Amino acid sequence: MEPIIEIKNLVKVFHSRGRKITAVNDVSFDVFKGEIFGMIGPNGAGKSTTFSVLTTLLKPTSGSVKVAGFDVEKQDDKIRPIIGIVPQKLSLYPLLTARENLELMGNLYNVPKKVMEERIDYYLRLVGLESSADRFTGGFSGGMKQRLSVIAAVIHDPEILFWDEPSTGLDPQTRQAIWKLAKKFNTEGKTLIFTTHYMEEADNLCNRVAVMNSGKIVALDDPETLKKNTGGANLEEVFIRFTGEEVRD
Amino acid sequence: MTIKTEITDSFIVAKKEFKILSRKKALLIPLVLFPIVMIVFFGYGMGGTVKNAPILIVSSDTGIASSSLVQEIGNYTAKYNGNPMFSVTYTKDMSQSEAESKINAGMYKGILMIPSDYSDRVAKNESTTLTLLTDSADTTTSGLIISFMRQVVAKTGSIILNIPNIYGHLEFLDFLTPGVIALTVFMGSVATTGSAIAGEKEDGTLVRMLMTPVSKRSIILGKTIYQLILQIGRAVVLIIAAYLLLGFNMNGSWLLFSLVLVIFTLGGVGMGIIMSAGVEDYESFMQINMLVTMPSMFVTGVFFPLSSAPNWMQYIAYCLPLTYAIDALRIIMIKGQGLSAISHDLIILSLFAVITFTAGVRLFRREA
Numbered sequence: 001m002e003p004i005i006e007i008k009n010l011v012k013v014f015h016s017r018g019r020k021i022t023a024v025n026d027v028s029f030d031v032f033k034g035e036i037f038g039m040i041g042p043n044g045a046g047k048s049t050t051f052s053v054l055t056t057l058l059k060p061t062s063g064s065v066k067v068a069g070f071d072v073e074k075q076d077d078k079i080r081p082i083i084g085i086v087p088q089k090l091s092l093y094p095l096l097t098a099r100e101n102l103e104l105m106g107n108l109y110n111v112p113k114k115v116m117e118e119r120i121d122y123y124l125r126l127v128g129l130e131s132s133a134d135r136f137t138g139g140f141s142g143g144m145k146q147r148l149s150v151i152a153a154v155i156h157d158p159e160i161l162f163w164d165e166p167s168t169g170l171d172p173q174t175r176q177a178i179w180k181l182a183k184k185f186n187t188e189g190k191t192l193i194f195t196t197h198y199m200e201e202a203d204n205l206c207n208r209v210a211v212m213n214s215g216k217i218v219a220l221d222d223p224e225t226l227k228k229n230t231g232g233a234n235l236e237e238v239f240i241r242f243t244g245e246e247v248r249d
Numbered sequence: 250m251t252i253k254t255e256i257t258d259s260f261i262v263a264k265k266e267f268k269i270l271s272r273k274k275a276l277l278i279p280l281v282l283f284p285i286v287m288i289v290f291f292g293y294g295m296g297g298t299v300k301n302a303p304i305l306i307v308s309s310d311t312g313i314a315s316s317s318l319v320q321e322i323g324n325y326t327a328k329y330n331g332n333p334m335f336s337v338t339y340t341k342d343m344s345q346s347e348a349e350s351k352i353n354a355g356m357y358k359g360i361l362m363i364p365s366d367y368s369d370r371v372a373k374n375e376s377t378t379l380t381l382l383t384d385s386a387d388t389t390t391s392g393l394i395i396s397f398m399r400q401v402v403a404k405t406g407s408i409i410l411n412i413p414n415i416y417g418h419l420e421f422l423d424f425l426t427p428g429v430i431a432l433t434v435f436m437g438s439v440a441t442t443g444s445a446i447a448g449e450k451e452d453g454t455l456v457r458m459l460m461t462p463v464s465k466r467s468i469i470l471g472k473t474i475y476q477l478i479l480q481i482g483r484a485v486v487l488i489i490a491a492y493l494l495l496g497f498n499m500n501g502s503w504l505l506f507s508l509v510l511v512i513f514t515l516g517g518v519g520m521g522i523i524m525s526a527g528v529e530d531y532e533s534f535m536q537i538n539m540l541v542t543m544p545s546m547f548v549t550g551v552f553f554p555l556s557s558a559p560n561w562m563q564y565i566a567y568c569l570p571l572t573y574a575i576d577a578l579r580i581i582m583i584k585g586q587g588l589s590a591i592s593h594d595l596i597i598l599s600l601f602a603v604i605t606f607t608a609g610v611r612l613f614r615r616e617a
Contacts (some may be wrong), residue, residue: 055460056461057456057462077462077464080460080461080462085457087453087456087457087460089452089453089456090453091452091453091454091456092454093265093269093454094452095268095269095273096265096268096269104261104265105262105461108258108458108461108462108463109461109462110254110462136272161368179446181337197374203281242386246441
């Protein structure tokens with residue numbers, strides 16, 4: 001299988017008030033083209049930091065990270081056009097309508113107008129927001145915002161999708177809808193990497209799952225193998241086995 | 250990333266800013282009204298206009314020096330709208346406490362006390378002290394009296410009173426408008442740039458924007474284009490309002506006027522970016538904003554001539570870019586002078602713009 005993301009010895013250190021925090025500590029793994037790759041781990045495990053490095057928002061302290069063959073440090077401008085990001089913090093302009101938010105994204109990614117309009121109509125229908133297309137997103141429910149965020153990240157038809165906790169705080173219906181979208185985008189050939197705190201979500205969707213703890217990858221395999229190797233009945237048990245029961249800050 | 254796409258991107262950003270602004274009705278109204286309210290309130294209400302301010306001269310000295318001093322003050326005929334600024338009366342023998350009680354009672358705006366040995370000391374070239382009591386509750390008047398008396402006293406010796414016609418035939422509005430324009434542009438560009446960035450940080454849209462291929466430069470350029478149009482638009486509204494409501498004259502070049510505004514707005518935008526770099530949300534930004542813009546408002550001579558301010562205040566004012574913008578706009582709008590007269594202001598304002606902009610771009614990190 002062909003790797004689309006290659007991470008070798010990634011280290012990311014933050015300095016905060018004289019303290020040195022190693023958020024990601026010597027992590028190496030590959031993500032293959034066309035797979036759905038999940039990252040799970042307790043709070044503070046380093047998932048979001050790894051994500052930020054992969055999406056060119058943070059520069060690695062050391063190590064090498066390549067996305068679609070491009071170096072995240074030197075070729076970030078090559079990476080940004082081919083990735084689509086759903087950030088953890090919903091980030092839509094509340095005083096723009098759903099359509100305007102999508103248009104802004106399309107314009108910033110330089111999508112030709114005609115193609116963009118077609119995609120916007122198609123995706124709004126796909127997620128059932130066509131009747132709210134011209135409403136300000138400030139008045140949207142959490143689920144509506146999330147669906148909009150997900151389609152805002154595909155307007156430019158990216159090769160790789162990054163979803164940071166896409167289903168946190170959503171009702172089961174919206175969660176199901178998000179899963180369907182994940183599978184749909186994946187069958188269209190897009191690689192999807194996401195983080196989650198819902199073990200059944202990782203179990204349902206992922207070809208492979210990486211378990212992170214204290215800045216390191218402690219396990220990486222397909223969900224079935226992880227369960228078999230640890231004797232866990234479900235991914236939640238696997239998770240606790242690898243990361244312990246202690247509650248994190 | 251070619252220059253063309255950067256510019257296209259920056260226009261996308263600017264367009265978005267305008268679209269969002271057009272929907273912030275609650276912000277739009279004060280943005281336009283603020284300068285008009287300032288002009289109307291300060292132009293009509295506070296009025297730096299000093300008319301017939303009563304001044305008392307207490308002198309028991311009958312020597313030559315004191316007589317001529319008294320005469321000079323009495324002959325001073327600076328006028329506002331045809332009214333003399335001061336009406337002077339004279340008396341002999343009054344103690345300082347008595348004089349203070351007269352000020353307290355509101356009978357006089359200022360009392361100048363000439364010691365009985367004044368003339369002798371002047372004749373002998375010795376130092377002597379004149380006591381000037383003013384009604385400091387009335388800041389405008391007392392400021393004017395102080396600055397006036399200072400100029401008189403500075404001439405001791407030959408005592409020739411030659412007060413330049415700074416206030417002579419000026420309406421206070423003429424003096425005020427350039428100051429309010431500069432203040433509006435400064436507060437507006439700093440506050441709207443910074444608060445928009447801080448707000449976008451808070452709701453995550455800024456990070457979202459930085460995840461797209463758009464360069465940092467394009468985002469900043471887009472915000473700057475938006476600010477330039479917005480602030481110059483506000484200045485135009487203010488000038489029209491000042492003209493329609495109170496009658497106002499422009500004596501200088503509109504081109505120079507625009508040049509000063511553009512350079513100053515750039516500095517303000519840079520300032521706003523720097524100030525928003527250290528904060529994570531809108532509210533923190535507004536607090537920092539108050540700290541930075543309020544002193545500028547009161548110290549730099551928007552509402553009173555800087556020359557009548559105490560020295561320490563003048564020193565602070567000379568460190569603030571707003572002072573130079575006000576100075577340049579007054580020179581253009583009131584005195585109608587050209588480029589050479591405002592060159593030092595322009596140099597300082599350009600430096601301000603270059604420094605804040607460079608620092609702003611550096612501090613405005615892609616890293617979230």
